[in-house]
Amino acid sequence: SLGIGADARDILADLKDFFSGRGVEAYVAGGFLRDALLGRDSHDVDISIAGDPLVLGRELADAHGGHYFPLAEERHLARVLLPQRNVHIDLMPLRAEIEADLRERDYTIDAMAAPLAAAASGEVTVIDPTGGLNDLRDRLVRVIHEDAFRHDALRPLRGARLATELDFTLEPGTMELIRKYAPRLPEVAVERQRDELMRIMATPRAGTGLRLLDDLGLLERLLPEMTDTRGVEQPKEHYWDVFNHCLETVRNLDILMGEEEPGDRHWRTLWRELWGQLAWWTEARDYFREELIAERPRLAVLKLGGLLHDIAKPETKTFDETGRMRFFGHADVGADRVGHILRRFHFSAREVALVQMMVKAHLRPVQMAQQGPPTRRALYRYFRDCGGAAIETLFLSLADHLGTVGPRVSASGWRQHVALVNYILTKRFQEEESISPPKLMGGDELMAELNLSPGSLIGRLLETLREAQAAGEISNRDEALALARSLLARETSGQPDEGEP
Known part of the structure; x- marks a missing residue:
């Protein structure tokens, strides 16, 4: 039984109608299904289809007033944004039977699928060739095979992010593999690294997530500047060294x-x-x-x-x-x-x-x-x-x-x-x-009253007037003008000013 809210169920129903109306076999997979099984809201829908996502994605966007983006045309991946429903849909092609496709994913908890038509009803038999349901129950993040890390050096960081986001534990063998492949993280596009880091920061466990990144050897690859802070002692009023203080x-x-x-x-x-x-x-x-x-x-x-x-x-x-x-x-x-x-x-x-x-x-x-x-x-x-x-x-x-x-x-x-x-x-x-006090007088007015030409002096005078106004020292135009005359006299006589400008 899927914990899918009414809004998400409506989206799935619309997707079911769209694909079934075109005779296209479609499956809900990945993070959306995982989150539904956990009873978590999700605005990201992964759909695997027996068709061309680049063609069908454009049609889907047009049919629902959304926006279409080809993610990787050589791999036939497409994204459809439906802003009015606060959801984005990632479409990917089925390259073989659904079970074989799922085995090519990275983590077991994201390698599950359900027929789209059944998922829209909320009652499904989950297709689970790698044991994702058991890991979901045990709150484990487990990599399916080492090749997942060989093929994409971001996946170790993604695993740490999943563990942080879901409050799960990394399976011990997976932790060892992440440590092995952590040195390859700099090979990944910086935007992808950034997005994973910020997803960790957006969780209520960001501090724990950073400790995990450090334990796995990922933090030093992500932010090598943090390495210099490690072990830097501080005055006695500080309990931690600089590195631990920051975390x-x-x-x-x-x-x-x-x-x-x-x-x-x-x-x-x-x-x-x-x-x-x-x-x-x-x-x-x-x-x-x-x-x-x-x-x-x-x-x-x-x-x-x-x-x-x-x-x-x-x-x-x-x-x-x-x-x-x-x-x-x-x-x-x-x-x-x-x-x-x-x-x-x-x-x-x-x-x-x-x-x-x-x-x-x-x-x-x-x-x-x-x-x-x-x-x-x-x-x-x-x-x-x-x-x-x-x-x-x-x-x-x-x-x-x-x-x-x-x-x-x-x-x-x-x-x-x-x-x-x-x-x-x-x-x-x-x-x-x-x-943020309202202006008592503007630059043109000040120049006219004091017979001044445009220049940096005008800006300095106006800022000093605003500061004096904020401090309660002046409250009307006449007081502002009197202060400006006094400041100008000091400026022209070469006397030091008290504070700004």
Whole structure:
């Protein structure tokens, strides 16, 4: 019996009508069937057909108002996107009998199939030539044969992702084969590597998944820059070395951003403190569910920032004259390193900018509260400088805090940090005019009043006026003009200015 929801069943019924109406033998296979057997929702439908997917895929897209994409024309693979139903359908040709086709797949739990007509009804006899049902019951990810890894060097990483995504265990023999073939991962197109990594980051077990990648020898091939962080000691207030601190930061985000209370008592206390005190928890959850691009939610990108936020600590580590350890400039250098890493994987420009800013600003939330609650001026500068990464950086700072102190976390220290984040978010959402004040005057008006020509000075003056307005020092046009005259007088006399511009 398949745990297929009403929407998915409607899709299968439409597909059954489409293929049966053309006399084409069709089977539901792969991840969709696996997830249906587990009672999990899936928006990816794999269909094996006794026909040409390139021809039938185009017809299917036209019939249902979807979009058609040939995935690999030489292998006759096609994809149909049905955006109105939030589903994509991968079509592949049957090259032999269905059982023989299934044996050519990689993992047993993805090597099952069912006739499309029967699957649409919800009651099927599963075609299972490799023992996938038993492995599904035992929660095991098992490779079918070693050739699967020989033919596609991404499959070891895919196996680790499946284990993380499903909360399954890798079968011991499969683990050994993955370790054997891990050195071949760099042969794979970077986009495919990136997509598997981000699917791990999108799970509620990303930290566990990264530990698994490390154990299998995949993490060092995926992100060789992380190797330099291993064993790099930190000052005594840090519980972990840099490598483990970064992985623990991701694990902390898994738990803190989880939808349900953790079972562990220690983590349940921290989780309750966060979501009990945070006035904007509903908005925060909705915000992090948002997809920056297809299938890459903000939360996954936040975790990527958590993994990489201290990437430059090894190269910036120094000792002062007292022997104290320092990492001066690691945030700025790290932002540059992260840019190179993400561009190597062909992340979108938006994602690159977001993670770079998280890394660059990850110390800011704590730094601006060292003398008490952040001032209005500090808050304005924070949101101005961080832009679209401001909220992510706040939650990264929470996970970074726990990743610093580890199990030595104090209730008062955690409560204070949560209160800081709540304070900043409250200012952001309740007092938006102090964070992004409306202009009191524009550039043309300022030039006319002060008899100035266009140039960089105008921009500096306008920004100083906005900052003073955000700080509550000016509130109307006359006050803005008076301040601008004063600033201009200092500028022309050569007197040092107080702060910006």
